[in-house]
Amino acid sequence: MTGAEGRNVVCSVKRCDETGTHTVHRLYLASIPAESGRWMLCVNVFRPHGSGTGVELTTAPRHGHSTVVRLGTRAAGLLREAITDAVERIEP
Numbered sequence: 001m002t003g004a005e006g007r008n009v010v011c012s013v014k015r016c017d018e019t020g021t022h023t024v025h026r027l028y029l030a031s032i033p034a035e036s037g038r039w040m041l042c043v044n045v046f047r048p049h050g051s052g053t054g055v056e057l058t059t060a061p062r063h064g065h066s067t068v069v070r071l072g073t074r075a076a077g078l079l080r081e082a083i084t085d086a087v088e089r090i091e092p
Contacts, residue, residue, distance in 0.1 A: 015045070024048045026056065038062050046070065055079075 016025035042058040055076040
C-alpha cells in the first residue's frame with residue numbers, strides 16, 4: 001500500500017487504532033488538555049512490530065513539535081504510582 005490508496009485501511013490487529021501503512025500499533029486511550037489548552041498530553045498503548053507492549057506519552061503543544069516518551073511496563077507502573085501520590089497530596 002502506498003499514498004492515498006492505503007491511508008484509510010483499518011489495521012488487522014485487534015487493539016490498534018492506526019490506519020494505513022504503519023510500523024507501530026497504537027491504541028489511543030486519552031488526550032488530556034493541559035496549561036489552559038496550550039498543550040495536549042496523549043496516552044497510548046503501543047507495540048512496535050515484534051516487540052513488547054508499553055505506554056506512550058505524547059506532549060503536543062498548540063504550536064511546535066510533539067515529544068514522545070515510551071515507557072515499559074515497570075516504568076509505566078512507577079509513573080502511575082508517582083501521579084497517584086501527587087494527586088492524593090493536592091486533593092483537599
